[in-house]
Amino acid sequence: MRPAFRPLLAALAGASVLLAPAAGRAAAGPAGEPEPSTTAPAPAGDAAEPGGTRALALLPTDLRQRNGRHLVLDRQRRRLYVLESGSLLRLFPVAVGMPGWETPTGRFEVIEMTPHPIWEHPETGRRVPAGPANPLGSRWIGFHQDCLGREAHNGERVLSIDGCVSAGFHGTPHRWTVGRAVSHGCVRLYDEDVRALYDIVEMGMPVTVLP
Secondary structure (H helix, E strand, O other), rough: OOOOOOOOOHHHOEEEEEEOOOOOEEEEEEEOOOOOOOOOOOOOOOOOOOOHHHHHOOHHHHHOOOOOOOEEEEEOOOOEEEEOEEEEEEEEOOOOOOOOOOOEEEEEEEEEEEEEEEOOOOOOOOOEEOOOOOOOOOOOEEEEEEOOOOOOOOOEEEEEEEEEEEEEEOOOOHHHHOOEEEEOEEEEEEEHHHHHHHOOOOOOOOEEEOO
């Protein structure tokens, strides 16, 4: 059974609500449209080379040698690595948290997977149905640290409660934001990339976010 999270909206004014169709789960979503950023986009990826040798060399040795499939987010280079027992399966460009809303670092695990999320504005109640205009794109993949058995806050804004930290990967209709530091803590991917990522990950998969 997937753990259900209840968003603590009162603890973070301006957060929005993510509804999983038919599942009845709620979580936080983007606080609004992204503002233009002067932060330079991340450099182009180099995963196309055979074996992804250059890309892998940028990661700490312990992560390169880790067994099993896992995700590594490099905040500085704005890249998401999908690794399996030392091999690079995929490399995605991402958007990360802006200054003051940095994507949290550390070790996490996937705790929530929601296809075709619905975004609801908490102040107006306006809903954006699943589709190309949805601020969350077509997939939501939440990850957490020490949140099992607690209330938590999934969505565009990161919330830490008594050591419980949660954030997530999601798509975006604002393609220009990918490769930049513009979010409120969560990780945005091109929508085609978040769909590919959704098919790769599974509940409980380890996620490491590097400083």
